[in-house]
Structures are given as C-alpha cells and as structure tokens.
Amino acid sequence: MATVAGRDGVKCGTRQPGGVPSPYDVLGIERGADDDTVIAAYRARIKKAHPDHDGSVAEFRRIQSAYEAITEDGDWERRQERDDEGGVPTEFTVEYLDYAVLEDYGWGLDDEDLFAKADSANLGRDAHGRIVVEPGDTLLEAAEKSDLTWPFACRGGACSNCAVALIEGKMPPPVSHVLTDEMVDMGIRLSCSVAPVTQDAKVVFNVKQLPMMQELLLPASRFGQAYPSDD
C-alpha cells in the first residue's frame, strides 16, 4: 500500500512538467495509491484547509480539484481504468467559444457540430480557441493567464456573472454555489469555481445572458473587481 506522506516531509507522487504539483502531490500521496489511502489523505487535507477552520479558500479548492482529478469525480471504476491507461492527466485543455458568437450566427448550445462550425468560421482567439488549465487553477484563472477577458464579478460562486456551459468533458461543481440542480444537470458551471478533471473539455463562456440565468445574476457593478466593470 502506498503511504500518505506529510505535507512537509514528502514522499509524494509525481511532479508535473514545469514544477507544477500533480494532484497526487497536492494530497501528499504516491501515484497508484489505493482508494482508502486517497480518501484518508483527502479527508485529512480538506479538514485542515476548510475555511471554517481558518484555512484558505484557494487551498480548499486546490485540494478538492486534486481529489476530483484523482478519483474521476468519485468514479472509482473509471479511476482504475484511467490509472491502467497511464494515470491522471498532466495537462487539461479546454476549447472555448463565446456565447455572443452563437447569437450572431444563430447557433445553439445543443448543436452537435457547434465547435466544428466555430473552427470553420475563423473567429478571433478572444471568441474561440484553446487554453491549458494547470492543476489548482480555476477555469477563469486559466483564461486570464491566457490573456482572455471573460466576465466575472464576485469570484466566489455567488453572482453567476462568470457562468459557462459545459459542452464536453467533466468539471464537477464545488460543494457550495448558487446554481440550481437543473442548471448543473444542463451543464452550467461557474468558471470562477471549477476546473476540468478530464484531459479535454469544451465550454461556451459568457452564458450569463441566457434567460434562465437572469434570476441569479447579481449586477457586476456591485463588485469592485468586476469585469466588465460597466455592467
């Protein structure tokens, strides 16, 4: 059985290229750790990092993301298959498309060939492209690291200005957020609070304009850091 190492001591999994901690490093366990070890490490880490126990929200989120990435969002059978295939992905790539483009072209979120059409339309990279999400980063942070300006306001899962529609892949929502179960089932996520756990994913960002989002939307102007700031 693999051992759970201390955060300081550290006989951990694997460092990803560029020195970015792998999900195993974040939990302080070795790659290939068994299910019980993963769960025990997660519980120990998440308890210490919980904001109610003076932990930081960023660390709490980082630990959640690591656990979700290792466990395939609780799908242990899939985890076994994935580990047999080579383990947790070391890079998460997200293809994005601006909802404003769908409106301009008359496309729908459920169009099967939505991203193929976007490829053919030669849209600028502000509207369509791919970003890499490093472990520990949210989708919004990854977009910003790629010099993209996606809508946001509170950055804390409360206002829904940063909503995206997940078209392909997995991005488990955090424990606490403002979305309804129906929205989550439809693939709506808050980019300030989620990260992909599958190697590839596709999202449509800027979906705060959807009619169903209006009841949740808090004006961006209520938040000093909001973008765009003139909402």
Ligand code: FES
């Ligand atoms: Fe407010 Fe994401 S920025 S919910």
